[in-house]
Amino acid sequence: MEPTRADLAHYLDHTLLKTDATADDVRRAAAEAVRLGVFALCVSPNMIPLDVDLGQVRLATVCGFPSGKHTAHVKAAEARQAVAAGADEVDMVIDIGLLKAGRDDDLIAEIAAVKREIPGVLKLIVESARLSDDQLVVACQAAEEAGADFVKTSTGFDPAGGASIHAVRLMARTVGGRLGIKASGGIRDYATAIAMIEAGATRIGCSASAQILAGAHS
Structure with missing residues (x-):
């Protein structure tokens, strides 16, 4: 059974991470997030704290974004500052170079350093389009x-690209429900969002939230 509009909205992280976003853009995105009833609003860390009331919508931000080529210390400090400013969730870009070099222990240490600073939810961005299946599995195992x-x-x-059904399915199979799966990158319509959920996504990152929800049943 396909989700209702309200159910689908609860999967969505309404996202504004454009490099030229202004404070007014963030206010408009926040108002849209509240109007649509999405799960979270995700904005750049220098845009928080917000001067608007999000109601029940959670506030998410990013760290190590978008390259992941920051030291673990810097990522941890960025996450700590974001949480102190009001972020409920942090989406961190891993250092993909560590993964590709087989430095699994260093990757785990980097993730753990950031997790220690976050009382709430930590999501790890792994750039699945750049990874082989084996590397994607290792990234999921390190995250856990x-x-x-x-x-x-x-x-x-x-x-290299955004989310794919194949990647989401492999990620979901690897973590076996023990971690959430966020599909993000190129999801702009209802059919694609539903396909990602059916593949195992438990959260959808998108800027086209209104367009996605327009296709849902009331």
């Missing part, structure tokens, strides 16, 4: 071992 709460496909900024 380090105590992360979600694995997330993409930043949406990498030219």
Whole structure:
């Protein structure tokens, strides 16, 4: 059975991470997030604290974004500051180079360093389009071992691509329901969002929230 509009909205992280976003853009995105009844609003860390009331909508932000090529210390400090400013959730970009070099222990240590700073939800962005299946499995295993709460496909900024059904399905199979799966990157319509959920996504990151919800049943 396909989800109702309200059910589908609860999957969505309404996202504004454009490099040229202004405070007014964030206010408009926040108002839209509240109007649509999405789960969370995700904005850049320098845009929080917000000067608007999100009601029941959670506030998410990013760290190590979008390249992941920051030290673990910097990522942890960025996450700590974001939480102190009001963020409920943090989406962190992993250092994909550590993963590809087989430095699993260093990757786990980086994730754990950030997780220690977050009383709420930590989602790990792994840029699945850049990974082989084996690497994607290792990324998911590292996320679980380090105590992360979600694995997330993409930043949406990498030219290699965004979310894919194959990646979401493999991620979901690897974590077996122990972690959430966030599909993000290129999800702009109802049919694609539903396909991602059917593949195993438990959260959808998108800027086209209104367009996605327009296709849902009331």
